[in-house]
Amino acid sequence: MRLLHTADWHLGRLFHNVSLLDDQRVVLDQLIEIVDVEAVDAVLVAGDIFDRAIPPAGAVTLLDDVLYELCDKRGLPVVMISGNHDSAERLRFGARHFRKAGLHILSELGAVDAPVTLKARGVAVDIFGLPYADPEHVRSHFKVEVRDFDSAHRFLLERVESARHPGRPTILMSHCFVDGGAASDSERPLNLGGAESVAWEPMQGFDYVALGHLHGPQYRGGEHIRYSGSLLKYSFSEARQKKGVTLVDIDEQGSVTTQWRTLTPKREVRVLEGELEVLLEEAQSAPIERRDDYLLVRLTDRHAILDPMSKLRAHYPNVLHLEKPGMLEARGAQQLDREKLGFSALEMFSDFFEQTSGEALDEEQKEIVRELIRELDRAEAHS
Numbered sequence: 001m002r003l004l005h006t007a008d009w010h011l012g013r014l015f016h017n018v019s020l021l022d023d024q025r026v027v028l029d030q031l032i033e034i035v036d037v038e039a040v041d042a043v044l045v046a047g048d049i050f051d052r053a054i055p056p057a058g059a060v061t062l063l064d065d066v067l068y069e070l071c072d073k074r075g076l077p078v079v080m081i082s083g084n085h086d087s088a089e090r091l092r093f094g095a096r097h098f099r100k101a102g103l104h105i106l107s108e109l110g111a112v113d114a115p116v117t118l119k120a121r122g123v124a125v126d127i128f129g130l131p132y133a134d135p136e137h138v139r140s141h142f143k144v145e146v147r148d149f150d151s152a153h154r155f156l157l158e159r160v161e162s163a164r165h166p167g168r169p170t171i172l173m174s175h176c177f178v179d180g181g182a183a184s185d186s187e188r189p190l191n192l193g194g195a196e197s198v199a200w201e202p203m204q205g206f207d208y209v210a211l212g213h214l215h216g217p218q219y220r221g222g223e224h225i226r227y228s229g230s231l232l233k234y235s236f237s238e239a240r241q242k243k244g245v246t247l248v249d250i251d252e253q254g255s256v257t258t259q260w261r262t263l264t265p266k267r268e269v270r271v272l273e274g275e276l277e278v279l280l281e282e283a284q285s286a287p288i289e290r291r292d293d294y295l296l297v298r299l300t301d302r303h304a305i306l307d308p309m310s311k312l313r314a315h316y317p318n319v320l321h322l323e324k325p326g327m328l329e330a331r332g333a334q335q336l337d338r339e340k341l342g343f344s345a346l347e348m349f350s351d352f353f354e355q356t357s358g359e360a361l362d363e364e365q366k367e368i369v370r371e372l373i374r375e376l377d378r379a380e381a382h383s
Contacts, residue, residue: 001123003171004035005246007046007212008230010085012059014051015269015294016320020232021058026266027231028066031245034261035070038247041120043070046212046228047083047132047175049091071102079116081129082107083175083212084190088131106173107131109141112156113163115170123169123252125207128160130174132213134190149176149190153198161205169254172203175212178220181227186235187215200225207254216241217260224256233269236296236321267318273298275326276308283315295319300326304348345373 009028013020035043050059070076080103082088088107095105104116106129115126130153138152139145146152153176164170177183177190179197190196190213200221203209209225215238217229228246233239244262270293272279279297295316299308301324312319349369350361361369 001041001118001120001125001250002039003208003248003250004031004038004040004043005046005208005210005226005228005248006031006043006231007175007210007228008048008083008215009045009063010048010051010230010232010234011062012051012055013232013234015234018294018318018320019058020234021056021062023232023266025062025065027243027263028062030263031231032066032069034245034247035074035076038261040076040247042077042079042118044127044171044173044210044248045078045080046173046210047081048085048212049080049083050086052085053087053090067103071098075102077102077104077116077118079104079106079118079127079129079173081105081173081175081212082131084132084188086132109133109138109156113159115163115165117168123250125169125171125250126165127171127173128163130156130160130172130176132175132190148195150179150195150198154202157202169207169250169252171208171210171248171250172206173210173212174203177213178211178225178227181214181220182216182218184215184235184241185237186230187213207250208248208256210248217244217246223258226258231263232265236269236271239269239271239296268293270294271296271298273300275299275301276305276311280311280315283312286315291316292318296321296323298323298325302326304352306352346370 009024011024034040049063067078070078082091092105092107098105106116109131112128112130115128118125118127133152135146135148135152138155142155144155146155160172176198177196178200203225204221207224211225211227214227215230215234217227219226226246229241229243232243233241242262243265244260247259247261249257268290272295276299283291293316295318297312297319299305299322309319309322346366346369353361
């Protein structure tokens with residue numbers, strides 16, 4: 001049986017106040033193409049289907065379109081669990097009816113010990129889903145004493161273990177932060193106190209563990225305990241990550257092999273760093289298809305620049321964030337040793353004049369400015 005493991009779609013996500021719905025549709029179309037090319041038998045979505053509990057209408061429409069392609073047109077089973085960004089109650093609306101169409105939404109804590117049994121190519125596999133649940137929710141639902149995320153997760157795993165079929169391969173789906181995982185800036189903390197991680201050891205005995213929450217593809221404890229990662233890069237800290245989906249082949253004995261398939265975004269997420277004039281010059285020769293990327297620009301110039309964002313957006317319309325570490329360093333150095341830095345009021349005005357007029361001050365103009373600065377200094381001294 002061949003499964004496709006994906007997670008963290010975050011449909012409806014805003015990236016620096018820019019909607020990513022069009023970008024998400026592009027990579028989800030690629031996911032459907034992978035399903036066709038690779039002859040996938042079922043799709044597993046390990047939580048955070050939406051980016052917030054009450055998603056925008058466009059996000060709901062996009063999910064509906066994708067599920068229509070997978071469940072209705074191709075007749076493929078889709079198994080999904082709720083993540084910390086989802087509303088479990090809203091996500092499972094109509095779940096009992098959708099099951100007849102092959103859509104299995106596992107978001108009820110009380111049903112974690114009820115598997116979805118899939119059959120394809122002579123192989124039967126049980127899939128158990130652990131939706132995201134904080135310790136308070138587990139404590140309240142089951143009337144048990146759990147201290148933290150790890151003890152709550154272990155309690156749910158014990159319920160799953162008690163329901164496993166001894167002769168059938170078993171897959172676990174869970175939306176959680178496995179201890180030691182590499183996090184990204186775009187992941188919402190599960191707990192403000194910091195004690196949010198769960199151990200991988202109790203999951204070791206499953207044939208495959210399809211994880212969601214962490215946005216970088218990775219595994220913990222063993223290659224069969226795996227995060228597929230998010231569909232897209234949702235923060236600039238993910239600029240170097242590769243995004244994609246995991247193909248999981250499992251046989252009747254529970255032997256598993258995995259393969260990675262890359263998703264190509266409509267727009268990349270990149271970080272550009274350097275002096276403004278150098279970056280503008282490089283923009284002239286940048287490939288047209290890269291000029292629309294989502295960019296963080298980190299300027300290293302140590303002098304004041306007039307409206308750098310407009311100058312950058314003339315070449316790169318999707319510059320979403322601008323940092324000026326060079327200016328911060330210059331200000332710090334100025335405070336420590338102004339004379340050594342040699343950054344005077346005259347030079348600041350000269351920079352401003354050149355940027356606004358396109359011409360440098362001549363000596364006569366500089367002398368006029370010097371005299372004006374001296375007058376201002378004298379007035380300040382007598383005030």
